Amino acid sequence: MAVDSLLKTPNGNNYNATSNTIDSSCSNDDRESGAGKSKHSRTENPDGKTDCGDCVMLVSDKKGNVKYSIQESIDASGLGWFQVKLSIVAGFTWMADSMEIMLLSILGPVLSCDWFLASWEQALLTTMVMTGMMLGSSYWGSLTDKYGRKTALTLATVLIGYFGFLSAFSPMYIWMIICRFLVGCCLAALPQTAVLYSEFLPTKARPAGLLFLGIFWALGAAFEVILAMLVMPTLGWRYLMAFSAAPVMLFPIFNPWMPESARFYMTCGRYHEAEAMLKMVAKDNKKPMLEGTLSTDDIKPVERGRVRDMLKPPHRTLSCSDILKDEKTFCFVECRAFTDEDYKDLIVTAFADLPGSDILKDEKTFCFVECRAFTEEDYKDLIVTAFADLPGLLVAFVFLQFFGRKSSMAISNFLAATCLLISNICMTRLYLTGFLFVARAMIAGGYQVLFIYTTESYPTNIRAVGMGVTSAAAKLGSLITPFIAQVLSGYSASLTFSLYGVMALLATVVALVLPFDTRGRAMVDVTH
Incomplete structure (x- = not known):
């Protein structure tokens, strides 16, 4: 996967892996005014809450590899x-x-x-x-x-x-x-x-x-x-x-x-099984799996x-x-x-x-x-x-x-x-x-x-x-x-x-x- 390639999010927005941004249908004016936040962006509030609307926020590491979290994958798969x-x-x-x-x-x-x-x-x-x-x-x-x-x-x-x-x-x-x-x-x-x-x-x-x-x-x-x-x-x-x-x-x-539970697999360090479970969810719900890899940066095997x-x-x-x-x-x-x-x-x-x-x-x-x-x-x-x-x-x-x-x-x-x-x-x-x-x-x-x-x-x-x-x-x-x-x-x-x-x-x-x-x-x- 090319680092500078554009990926599609489940909402049809373009994700630029190089700049780590999402190209959405919001205009520049909307972005500046914050009008597009509720639908196409995710922001972290001071109290720890996530304001994401219906978006999926993909992130990349220092090498440009696109990653997603368990919750983002489940949200993208929706109900089915x-x-x-x-x-x-x-x-x-x-x-x-x-x-x-x-x-x-x-x-x-x-x-x-x-x-x-x-x-x-x-x-x-x-x-x-x-x-x-x-x-x-x-x-x-x-x-x-x-x-x-x-x-x-x-x-x-x-x-x-x-x-x-x-x-x-x-x-x-x-x-x-x-x-x-x-x-x-x-x-x-x-x-x-x-x-x-x-x-x-x-x-x-x-x-x-x-x-x-x-x-x-x-x-x-x-x-x-x-x-x-x-x-x-x-x-x-x-x-x-x-x-x-x-x-x-x-x-x-x-x-x-x-x-x-895919989350249980993650805390056990069984990352491949967690990813396989998320793929099963997407397949059963007839939704495309998110491109990239499952993020394990913040989740390590713990007691x-x-x-x-x-x-x-x-x-x-x-x-x-x-x-x-x-x-x-x-x-x-x-x-x-x-x-x-x-x-x-x-x-x-x-x-x-x-x-x-x-x-x-x-x-x-x-x-x-x-x-x-x-x-x-x-x-x-x-x-x-x-x-x-x-x-x-x-x-x-x-x-x-x-x-x-x-x-x-x-x-x-x-x-x-x-x-x-x-x-x-x-x-x-x-x-x-x-x-x-x-x-x-x-x-x-x-x-x-x-x-x-x-x-x-x-x-x-x-x-x-x-x-x-x-x-x-x-x-x-x-x-x-x-x-x-x-x-x-x-x-x-x-x-x-x-x-x-x-x-x-x-x-x-x-x-x-x-x-x-x-x-x-x-x-x-x-x-x-």
Whole structure:
């Protein structure tokens, strides 16, 4: 390739390798006035953000060799068939995650009838799953950064299917607790899907793409409820658990195609494999590959997946804000409980337990849960609950069009807090249901924005462990909320509303004081 030759960028602009400039359709006057910047140039802002529009900025080294970055290659390839296939694989794992979580809402009341469980024992079943997820999150994050996104996700899905299937044969409560704890340990790996998915998305499409994953969560929850409707009346809960584990065990079928992250290859020093992966993206999307070579100047093989790297600036400040996830999940899980059959029975003074059960109370303590079989109406309510996240995702998408990640999370939390605190006012059941529905939607949307912020905040060498550590922090709220949903709420609904309202307000403040916003930022591969 001649040094003084002109190359074509994907936008049709001429690139002069000698002068390291792009000949665009902008006039000289436009360039001088800055009118052409938004479309044909990329500038580095003082805060580190990149203003590039739809351009691809090629650079050359001292010898005149044209080079491009991973993000520039992915942006040039755009959205296409590659992302469609990856969306199916990523969505499949999120469906598996939501199926296992929704299974708890159905399994708890049923086991209370079969094994005469107290309310705290029923709550402990959920808590053990969340404990497993908390303990496993950092481990899977480190494993994902060290050995690859594909390897970790494949191993995790196989183990989820195995322990999930084993749960169906539990002879007693203690064995069920152990099996579900192990399932939780493996479920902790599934948020890493967002890491893999984000690393193949064009910059402009990243927010919408990660919000899109939330739709698969709703589909998985709805599928689990429909499966329960078909299986529970005739075959019972053991068959339901076995059938629920079957889909995730089929995940290895996708393994031959499932891509490994090009960014992961770069941090490992496997540059040729990274370039081959980028060529696959361009080929699947039917776009020409950028001319030149993949730039490796700023990316050298580094230690990956070390939790202690998160204690170094600037990640130390960011990690201290993990309480945001804690508070969001604290509210999020509780609002999921609100929107089951509690939507029917929730009144200002008290509200019921999970669907399919009523709690008998005396003045001092809870007794065993009274058995009542799930009805068709109960299942319908759960299906509606499963799709109640969708309005929140839509609102979050709108917020992201006008605001940054921080502001979107703060607004979502503030609206959720407002609705929860207003719920303390005496009102009709219809209005109360409406406020709780809005609160749930806001928390669901804001929580998904948090996934976007997390993947964009950490460099590639600790992105997965960053996701793991923050997910572990999030599970602190998940550990506590089953007891609040099933114990505290029975004494005072007003106190429960106030508790979650205050937590949502705290999450609002934490979102606002996060050290930076990631809107418009390129994903970082290595922090030097």
